[in-house]
Amino acid sequence: MKLMNKLKPCIHGKIETEEVDLYLTLAVYNFGFWFNGVKGFIILDDIEPVVVEVSVSGEYTIYSLTGNCSKEHITRLEWSLGIKEDLTMFHKLGIKDPLLGEFVSKYSGWRPRSSSLWWALVIGVCQQNASFIQGWRMLYNIIKLYNRRVLVGRTEVLLPPTPPDVVNNRALLINAGTGYRANTIYNVAKIFVGKELDQEAMVKLSPTVIEDKLKGIKGIGSYTARLSIILAFRKYDLPPIDRWLRKIISIVYDVPLRDAEKIWRHKWDKWSGLAALATTIALDAKPLSRALERIKNKQLVPIDKDKPTPLNLWKFYK
DNA sequence: TGCCAGGCGGGGT
């Protein structure tokens, strides 16, 4: 049994923003152990743990192993919450859209929360060939089963497993119900243990080049690569288009399935990836047939309260 | 019970 790492506070501060809605940003696609409706934990580094406690009012405290941090930590916090991200063009493009128009105007304060490339890939793999709810349950199970914890001040906080954690205990992936995806997650973990991918070095590469690199990992295809590029790099050029979104696009814009990506990228340009992610939130990530009903009934913003959705997953999975 | 769900790779044409 390893001694639990203790993180010490190093900086207090307040995020000042007019544009960003921290409640939405913390709530969307989150778990109850990282967000409780009032405050959340942001993991700036999931290997050498750096964790930030943030409240929806913007007050934050950064915690690190040494108790030392630099301005760079604040920059990284703001980056991971998209505080300085200018989505004016995205909102402008979306305002009249029959699918996302209402969402982009009512939820303009939402920003994706970033994660490490390692964890972004795990998130993507868990979405493969599974419903939203099944994929997020897999992730939840993974985090709970590996049970990696740090002490943040006086609070124990769960962290995602590291790549070595996964390589050293592959069986837990199966216990987490990931099925054949366990092999892919294991492959990804080995790549990171072998330092064959360096997130820092990849930042300056183009999304297409990053996509090709990621697709070199067995089990990582275009969808997973692109989703992870959105989450890890905040590069939104390439849309992760799956069966679900492809069908939705073909219905809404009345185009053949094979033209779905083309028309989506023509419409959203360098915001194509963000728009894809936004669509899942707007439609509560309902399975396809229900999503199409929602579109027909023009229910194009989150409405579900009693079942887990991207917006309220945190209320159900604690 | 059997079928399907935010994919993917391998094998066909």
Add this chain to the structure above:
DNA sequence: ACCCCGCATGGC
């Protein structure tokens, strides 16, 4: 370039 199938698992 396509098309098609099997793949683990859990929910309905």
